[in-house]
Amino acid sequence: MNDAAILLVDDEQSILELLMTVLHKEEYTNVDTAITGEAAIAACEAKTYDLIELDVLLPGRSGIDICPFLRQTTNAPILFLTARTTDFDKLTGFAVGGDDYITKPFNPLEVVARIRSHLRRYLASASLLASEAEPERLSGRASAVYDYGRFQVDEAAGELTVEQKSVSCPALVFQLLLFLCKNPNRIFSKSELYECVWGEESLHDDNTVMVHIHRIRERIEPDPSNPRYIVNVRGLGYKLIQNEARRTHSS
Structure with missing residues (x-):
């Protein structure tokens, strides 16, 4: 039995029933449903979910509309489900906080x-x-912090700080930033970043990495349109520039 908490948000009852049936066969039993955006927001305020499947074309407030509100309460993966197939629709879903698009x-x-x-x-x-945080709390050992002056990435705490202020960071955005911090001044192609961070082949889906890079820049760059930390090397990929950055430790 898998006790991961899943929320399915769709106004088509047949789709909810189909997904519930298949998930139950895979032994996912902690599954809730919602048929409106308002119900989804209320569910996330009342319970912590490990994953959310979110239909775009909901009655009233769409999935695109409510995703930023869900992101205020959870960093869990959000998978958009929709009949829309254009790149613009996909990029919009990623831009508001989605992690995948079906x-x-x-x-x-x-x-x-x-x-x-x-x-x-x-x-x-x-x-x-x-597991990393608990031994440090008990033993007093230091944890790795990647300090880039303007921003700091605390690996063990899973925290991003920008200009002394804590900044909310969805899980995959944080993992991508952390990976780049661990490998400064090294160029990675989009497919390499996808395979290293997402853990599977990209299948030529470059948009996911591009959008997550953009979401990192929105958080750490003084001017996201003219980045000085995460730069694009034309034809090759992305790299995180390390000038005076340093790896420090916090007790």
Whole structure:
């Protein structure tokens, strides 16, 4: 039995029933549903979820509209489910906080595979942070902090600080930034970043990495349109510039 908490948000009852059936067969039993954006927000305020499947075309407030509100309460993966297939729609979903995009009609087994993949990474990351933080709390050992002057990345605490202020950072955005901090001044292609951070082949889906890079820049760059930390090397990929950055420790 898998006790990961999942929220399915869709106004089509047949889709909810189909996904519930397939998830239950895969032994995901802690699954809740909502049919409106307002109900989804209320559910996330009342309970902590490990993953959210969110339909874009909800009655009233759309999935795109409510995603930023969900991000105020959770860093869990959000998978958009929609009939819209244009790149603009996909980029919009990523820009407001989504982690994946599944188009209708869909194969329910593919949806469950995506859910399983995102849950594996998210729960593994949360478990790693907890296991690292607890020994440090008990033993007093120092934890690694990557200090770039304007911003600091605390690996064990899973925290991003920009100009002495804590900045909310979704799990995959934080993991991508942390990976770059661990490998400064090294160029990575989009596919390499996807494979290293997402843990699977990109299948030529460059948009996901591009959007997550943009979300990092919005948080750490003084001017995201003219980045000085995470730069694009034309034709090659991205790298995090290390000038006077230093790896320090916090007790």
